[in-house]
Amino acid sequence: MADDAGLPALLCSEQFGSGEARGCRAAADGSLQWEGFPDSVSPDYLPYQLWDSVQAFASSLSGSLATHAVLLGIGVGNAKATVSAATATWLVKDSTGMLGRIIFAWWKGSKLDCNAKQWRLFADILNDVAMFLEIMAPVYPICFTMTVSTSNLAKCIVSVAGGATRAALTVHQARRNNMADVSAKDSSQETLVNLAGLLVSLLMLPLVSGFPGFSFGCFFFLTALHIYANYRAVRALVMETLNEGRLRLVLKHYLQRGEVLDPTTANRMEPLWTGFWPTPSLSLGVPLHRLVSSVFELQQLVEGHQEPYLLCWDQSRNQVQVVLNQKADPKTVLRAATHGLMLGALQGDGPLPAELEELRNHVQAGPKKETWVIVKETHQVLDMLFPKFLKGLQDAGWKTEKHQLEVDEWRATWLLSPEKKVL
Numbered sequence: 301m302a303d304d305a306g307l308p309a310l311l312c313s314e315q316f317g318s319g320e321a322r323g324c325r326a327a328a329d330g331s332l333q334w335e336g337f338p339d340s341v342s343p344d345y346l347p348y349q350l351w352d353s354v355q356a357f358a359s360s361l362s363g364s365l366a367t368h369a370v371l372l373g374i375g376v377g378n379a380k381a382t383v384s385a386a387t388a389t390w391l392v393k394d395s396t397g398m399l400g401r402i403i404f405a406w407w408k409g410s411k412l413d414c415n416a417k418q419w420r421l422f423a424d425i426l427n428d429v430a431m432f433l434e435i436m437a438p439v440y441p442i443c444f445t446m447t448v449s450t451s452n453l454a455k456c457i458v459s460v461a462g463g464a465t466r467a468a469l470t471v472h473q474a475r476r477n478n479m480a481d482v483s484a485k486d487s488s489q490e491t492l493v494n495l496a497g498l499l500v501s502l503l504m505l506p507l508v509s510g511f512p513g514f515s516f517g518c519f520f521f522l523t524a525l526h527i528y529a530n531y532r533a534v535r536a537l538v539m540e541t542l543n544e545g546r547l548r549l550v551l552k553h554y555l556q557r558g559e560v561l562d563p564t565t566a567n568r569m570e571p572l573w574t575g576f577w578p579t580p581s582l583s584l585g586v587p588l589h590r591l592v593s594s595v596f597e598l599q600q601l602v603e604g605h606q607e608p609y610l611l612c613w614d615q616s617r618n619q620v621q622v623v624l625n626q627k628a629d630p631k632t633v634l635r636a637a638t639h640g641l642m643l644g645a646l647q648g649d650g651p652l653p654a655e656l657e658e659l660r661n662h663v664q665a666g667p668k669k670e671t672w673v674i675v676k677e678t679h680q681v682l683d684m685l686f687p688k689f690l691k692g693l694q695d696a697g698w699k700t701e702k703h704q705l706e707v708d709e710w711r712a713t714w715l716l717s718p719e720k721k722v723l
Contacts (some may be wrong), residue, residue, distance in 0.1 A: 417705075423461035426458050
């Protein structure tokens with residue numbers, strides 16, 4: 301039985317004193333799910349928020365030192381400084397940041413969801429770089445305007461990347477259709493931490509003022525703490541959806557050992573420092589006109605494809621490009637990505653299933669077979685392998701009904717190959 305919202309009916313409820321009552325529902329596995337914390341958020345919520353509070357506190361103190369340096373550089377307290385010069389510097393700084401915000405959002409905005417953890421860490425490290433530039437700005441007065449403008453440009457990129465990834469992580473952590481509640485509490489927590497940082501800054505700044513060496517020492521200590529806390533916070537996250545990095549790890553382990561890694565293990569192994577750089581080995585949702593220029597090439601590309609996608613493999617560069625059909629669903633995208641990464645495994649090392657090992661021998665022996673023939677043969681292997689792999693993903697706790705793979709919006713239609721029965 302379910303209520304009007306499509307959720308299981310309430311089994312019972314409880315309350316403490318005159319507080320608000322909370323209900324309890326039955327989960328799919330038979331366990332009880334109580335409304336409110338901790339059942340309303342993901343299991344990684346608490347460790348992430350603890351480390352996030354530490355990094356926010358350290359960043360708040362570092363920001364106070366940076367602001368103090370910028371104000372000194374602009375001329376606060378200097379009788380020779382003019383209001384017009386300070387205003388001009390401030391306007392140049394702000395306009396540079398606004399321009400950078402627009403360009404970065406256009407350039408990388410659609411990619412932030414795919415690697416939210418990596419971009420989150422990148423944003424915080426870039427923020428430290430920006431504050432370091434502000435600390436150094438008064439040391440070289442001749443380059444002051446350029447330095448603070450560069451710093452503000454970096455901070456605006458941080459604002460876009462940090463805000464977008466924070467939203468993505470909130471979606472991950474909200475488990476009871478309570479994204480607004482989780483976001484509001486996260487904002488309140490950050491405000492509280494920043495308030496504590498402000499109060500400590502009021503005590504700290506008079507101590508470091510006039511002692512540049514001590515100020516630099518405090519800044520580097522706080523920066524180290526900030527980076528470490530950010531790393532621990534991001535490492536604590538356990539994303540149950542697959543992006544390219546996590547799929548690559550899980551598939552490699554499955555092909556070599558026949559086991560599917562669970563989300564906790566795979567997230568622990570996922571690289572955090574390089575994941576935000578573009579990887580040209582797999583491109584999903586590319587335009588059809590990029591791959592074919594003749595009827596013969598189109599026929600070659602379509603032949604042997606039993607799924608609503610077309611895959612082109614460049615062996616020399618180990619690059620896979622995938623054209624998606626209009627009817628391609630998340631499962632199709634996941635299969636296409638698995639197909640592309642499996643082709644890449646043919647040029648790597650390590651044990652593979654017998655059917656793939658034979659294909660790898662052909663690939664590494666030389667161009668005895670045309671690429672489209674190998675792609676056709678891997679389709680046949682994938683017909684047997686992918687259903688087992690998909691079930692293994694679901695049994696291990698991965699959410700396969702959605703994904704975080706980077707997919708472009710190009711879609712195409714084409715005449716079906718003779719063998720194709722169902723699109």
